[in-house]
Amino acid sequence: MNAEYFMKHSGEIETGLSEEDNIYKENILDHYKNPHNKGEIKHNSSIRELNPTCGDEITVFLEIKDSKVKDASFTGHGCAISQAGISMLTDKIKGMNINDVKKIKNEDIYKMLGIKITVPRIRCALLSLKAVNSAVKNYEIRNN
């Protein structure tokens, strides 16, 4: 009886990916499969951040000189959104002044990813920014 009910009603649920909802766009999958800046580099600040409930994990390495991000890289694993996010963000912050890095907002990350971030994926999307911010803070504490 229950099975019949579910079969009958499952047809009414809208399924599949609309263009707007598709979070697995080409650029996300590209960065996920072929991440930029992956691997440990020579650094003077590094930090590991995780989403404990889902297991996404990012370690960020920053080489900062004269308040500028000379080089940035990461290691880690997790879902496509979290890993593509840090791949893109390490690209973005290279050469940036750390004061500008600190001004990066959550919305900037959503824009950078170019996909619609739903509530359950917010933490995946923002793990990269959390890690970069922690690494910058870490550097400032040690050098001021």
Add this chain to the structure above:
Amino acid sequence: MIREVTLNDSTWNEIPWKFEGGTQNIAGVIAFGKAIEYLNDIGMNRIKKNDEELTGYALEQIKNVKNVKIIGPSDNKNRSAIISFHIDGMHPHDVSELLDREGVAVRGGHHCCMPLMKVLKIPGTTRASFYIYNTKEDVDVFIEALKKAIEVFKL
């Protein structure tokens, strides 16, 4: 529950009463009785048979899906109606999100077993389970959704 309270001292009642302060979970007890009735009406053997059939069928189907690695026994003899699997190149949360979009509810992640995932050298698994209200058609929907999910990642 307490045995005695004085101005300077208190002593607790014996087990189990010391742990049962307040009103007991009456609604929960009644609901549990109903749940047992429900299961007995269907019959535990029937449930077991259904679970085994669906699990066996799902295992056969899932073996035909490229890139999917089943965690645990490959037949339905030594497992309950639950199948954990991993797809190389796809994180379990991406698998479960894509299955969800097809109306298939599974759990993805490390299932509170992070050390085990480390031993298996995978970030986590996706886990599909079956029960008395599931049918072979449900398994078919799940398998189709799984193929579609893998297509999205172009593996």
